[in-house]
Amino acid sequence: MVATEAGRTTYRVAEAARLAGVSASTLRLWETQGLLAPQRTQTGQRIYSSADVALLKKIAYFRSERGLNPAAIREALEHDETFSSPENGNDNVGRRLRHLRRSIGKTLEDVASDVGVSASTLSSLERTSQGVSFKTLHDLAEYFGTTVSDLSGEKIDAMSEVVRSGEWKAWPATTPGVTVQLLVEGARMMDCHRFVLAAGAASEGAYRHVGEEFIHVLSGQIEVVLDHDKFFDLGAGDTLYFESRRYHSWRNRHDGETILIWINTPPTF
CATH class of the missing domain: 2.60.120.10 (Jelly Rolls)
Known part of the structure; x- marks a missing residue:
């Protein structure tokens, strides 16, 4: 377990896997299946926030208790409006992006393909308002005909x-x-x-x-x-x-x- 510069608690892959009740290799498999997109350190090491661990537990439940395949799990997570970052009170960026995407009838896969990011990255952004580059955030704002400042709630x-x-x-x-x-x-x-x-x-x-x-x-x-x-x-x-x-x-x-x-x-x- 490590702490970020912002004071948030984060976890290495082994610790996150233990907390979710699965193996580290399972976490890596879920990542390749587009179910999550953990942040990485400057050296490329995966790090997981408390919100990521909560997501892992949700994925594990859908997989073991309900027997859903990866595509069905992604769909279940997308429509689970109650699931957002428990440690990030300001998740308005993700909510605004989800609203904009749905207002034009686009799926996660549609927008991700058009903008050039992975569906898992976009899904994580919509849920937690975290984990993307400035370029990606700008590209998404341009795609939806708005600005990064507006997405961030600046125009009060x-x-x-x-x-x-x-x-x-x-x-x-x-x-x-x-x-x-x-x-x-x-x-x-x-x-x-x-x-x-x-x-x-x-x-x-x-x-x-x-x-x-x-x-x-x-x-x-x-x-x-x-x-x-x-x-x-x-x-x-x-x-x-x-x-x-x-x-x-x-x-x-x-x-x-x-x-x-x-x-x-x-x-x-």
Whole structure:
């Protein structure tokens, strides 16, 4: 058992298997069958949250007590509205994505194929609002004709002129190692965010959208790649301004946290 940087308890594969009452090889089999998609460490080691363990127990029940095959288990989990992360009170991203998908009559497999992710990853995201890259989250928002900010519940009705230091609201923790805090509240002409990136955190792919972006590095070091071949290494005090229609990706190159001010206008991310 280990603890993440956010203080959540996570489990290695052997411990998660023991808690679910199955073998470690069974967990790996279920993963290949698209029943779950555990997060991984920077070295590729599987880690399971308490929500993942609860899911494993549910899968074990469907398999042993009801005799369902993998396809039937996936369908049962998809329609089990009561099953969501018990430790993540803010699972609105997953709920919004499920609602959007169902509103256009698409299955998990349909959307996963169109966007280029696995059905198990999308299923896990809908249930727990966690476990995907920034690129995947952006691609899903674009697919459904919305923005990441909207999916994350940023466009609240109430507005506040002043946000005090340390009182920033945060997006749900959809992407491992990435914390996004709101520096400005309400529906504004700019998305103003404070990004806190753990060592090695990255977008895991390039994305683009309309608008313009401004980055100011407060501490640490980040590599931003524009148009797939223009590399910018930014350190504390550096800034970068670019058109959002250009493909852009990023990675924390620092061995500790990197903290940024990141502004998008209009609010299209």
